Amino acid sequence: MMKVLVLGGGAAGMSSSSRVRKLRPNAEIVVYEETNMVSHAPCGVPYYVEGLFNNEELFMTYTPEFFREKRKIDVRTGYSVEEIDLNSRVVKVRKNAEKKSEEYDYLIIALGAKPKKVRQSGSRIFYAHHPAQAKSLRDDLWALNKIAIIGGGILGVEMAEALHAVGKKVTLIQRSSYVLNKMLDSDMAHVVTDVMSKEIDLRLNERVESIEEEGKVIVTDKGKLEVDGVVVTIGVEPNISLLKDQLKIGKTGAIWVDETMKTNKENVYAAGDNTETRNIVTGKPTWMPFAPVANKMGFVAGSNIGGKRMEFPGTVGTMITKYDRLFIGKVGLNESEAKEAGLKPYSSMIKSKTRARYYPEPKDIYVKLIADEDTSTIIGGQIIGEEEVLGRLDMLAAIVMKRFTIEESFFVEMGYLPAIATVWDPVIIAIRELMKA
């Protein structure tokens, strides 16, 4: 009987093991997870901090019991992985004093990502990463008044929304000249910074030099800031410390895999946030630590282990977040990324409305599209607005993935309903601007 060992019970770990189970009803499938949660959703942490829900069980799509009973997957929680020996095919795990060694026929590495940390540590320095720590994080933060957030990426912006919503005095310190700078071009980002700077103390172009007094004093290149605590959201990194000498690691710092999600070692697969993939537009290695990608990587890894060949096509880099009423999304390359990749990008950017002229309460929507001069294809898009941002972004994901020409994109028959669209949809207007004549 085939034995599949899965390290990590997050999105990729549980989608891969579920897929193996579906294809191999008799396989032995064992999952080791460090926390007490599986199929957990870090994306929910800011909303929990915002007080939008209180039951931490809801962080899980399914419980360990569900997987054990319904899918016959031997989920073991509370175990940390101590050692992985790919040559002798043995993994050592530990739960408190209990230690175990596990052998395997197939190994799936789905250990996820971990927050990048600052040098200092202290009782007032927080990270917002794992749902298993969400309750203590919330208890701690709710007890404070003045809170600094370091880093204006997606998590930083979402934590700013959450902490502002629960009445905290929030300062966000960002090194770059605008927030979400790995997502948006600067000409789109002002829409977000305009809204944020009305509600929180937004400090751009400011660099943190040190954090002192357990997190109560922040020294930046512009001065000193006294707060009650600090949330560090300066990014995440692949969790590969036990593996980096044993497996091929890609240029991005995550585990290299082929299209079947197999590493350079036979019978060893990787999926999810510890895994590198390929950017569909550039063809180059990229790292995309988001749950939907992790789920599909896991699905592909599980398919191939289960005997049904499947290839993961790579990523077009779809990202979406929100601040207050603004939904903010990106797909493909932004203009700077396109230039860095050596392409010849040109762009259109429009501001329009989400509803027909006569329909009450139209909302603003901003669309920026990036095209490639050489191929006349759309290689990226950014959308910011108050409604129907997600699906329009999904459409752009399909367009970018399948390399629609600009003219083909123009002819995509987007729906029209006065309550939620204009007759020339905002995206079509932006595509129209990309047409040369």
Next chain:
Amino acid sequence: MMKVLVLGGGAAGMSSSSRVRKLRPNAEIVVYEETNMVSHAPCGVPYYVEGLFNNEELFMTYTPEFFREKRKIDVRTGYSVEEIDLNSRVVKVRKNAEKKSEEYDYLIIALGAKPKKVRQSGSRIFYAHHPAQAKSLRDDLWALNKIAIIGGGILGVEMAEALHAVGKKVTLIQRSSYVLNKMLDSDMAHVVTDVMSKEIDLRLNERVESIEEEGKVIVTDKGKLEVDGVVVTIGVEPNISLLKDQLKIGKTGAIWVDETMKTNKENVYAAGDNTETRNIVTGKPTWMPFAPVANKMGFVAGSNIGGKRMEFPGTVGTMITKYDRLFIGKVGLNESEAKEAGLKPYSSMIKSKTRARYYPEPKDIYVKLIADEDTSTIIGGQIIGEEEVLGRLDMLAAIVMKRFTIEESFFVEMGYLPAIATVWDPVIIAIRELMKA
């Protein structure tokens, strides 16, 4: 100097003339429009009846003055077309007592569609078609209490919403066993009929035999109904009465055109609701009288007249409407259409949520997808839900148009944000169900 004559100032008439102007700054462009409105939007009539706005000018994207001044298009309103002689290239128009003859180098026929009528007429029998009649329609309907709607297509459903919202007692009489029967399969339609039947008197499988007493009595195969008035929404037909002996008319009853929107007569183009097109999935002739299609047909006709060759690719049949809080959309073929077209369809249908488990106030969303057994492509989809229906439908339009395989569709990187999506998006879940293993 080239003279372009455009008959009809609706979506197609104005997009085609604007496009010619862009490409041919010196052309003489004359538009004749029967009403006092141009670039008008019939789609807004139900919302006007609902009282969501009062300024009828808002029915127009741009005013006649805008087109005259900014685009140098000679827009002449209030003229009805009396005669079209394609052999001698003369069009006769009339405004009250004034008659005119116009010659042309290029003719664009954009006369739109007109409502199908019942045999009877009377002071209490109404049609809801043209914005120019919206005010009198609303004045008349608001003065009544008990109103019947005959026909449960998109317009019938929208008028039912509108009249119910302004406090009328609404009866909707529909011949078929469910509303929106040209759009939805019966297994999806119950979601709509369940909601509608709570608010209005919904009579399905009932056939109107005659309308008597000026519209105050309706006789059906099931009995007699007394009302204060009746709105007839039994469909529209292409407005081609002046042309049917002079031009090739397609199987659908609308004007045949080639991919450049040219009719079978040299220099004569047609665009918009009087024009036939091709269904991209079946390759067969179809008729798609919706504004976004009309706009793009006009754009293509204008491009070709202006000297920039462009082809209209046909339609994937995107439709979206709403009833109350439900958005209801369709793209491609539904299951019955696929069978009629001789394909081998199979389908998936799921009910899911629009938000992460833990995010407050998740809404139900229903997705049905139709795949073709022979090609393993997705050929149609139907979505019903309270939020983010439009964009997901737009994505499906791109998928159907470009013939994504089921596996390619599965890998479209749809965005995930807990506030508006689940980590496996409802559409991806439905795609997953189409995969054979």
